[in-house]
Amino acid sequence: MPFYRFHIEVNAPPHVVVERLRSIVRNRPTFRESLRRMWPFGNQVTAPFIGSVSDESFKLRRDILYRNSFLPMIWGHIMPNGVGARVSVTMFIHPLVALFMIFWLSMVAFGAVSLRGSSSLIPLGMFVFGIALAVGCFVPEAIKAKRLISDAMTNPAAEPSPDFRNR
Secondary structure, three states: OOEEEEEEEEOOOHHHHHHHHHOOEEOOOOHHHHHHHOOOOOOOOOOOEEEEEOOOEEEEEEOOOOOOOOOOEEEEEEEEEOOEEEEEEEEEOOHHHHHHHHHHHHHHHHHHHHOOOHHHHHHHHHHHHHHHHHHHHHHHHHHHHHHHHHHHHHOOOOOOOOOHHHO
16 A cells, blocks of 8 residues: 655754744644535645644654545654754555455455456456555546645745744
């Protein structure tokens, strides 16, 4: 199943990196906010990620206005590295989606193996479609998320505001 891991070396202390990351993350929307966002008018542009950021780790997902079951869950750790920080990021699909895909693909593969001849092309096509769907929906979102996180981490203009402790 889709899984992606990368590291970012940042020339800033860990507490600055944490605040840069907090600048692109917001809390989970309330039910009322979710209802309001269903309508195309009046939607304000907010932070690109939803989740939580602590002093040493974070758990995020992109804030999108469409459905994608293969949207990467993003977990990371921020560690001191000399005068800077090292950010280790892991992206993966939701475990329940992974379990469903494993079940579905195994049933389709069993069907392809048990049916021999020309009728096994349909289960084979379904198997290829399932893999292509998972990878095709995960990879573009992972690339977008990596770019947004990397830009925020390395952007010196995103220095923490004086009231950053109040968040």
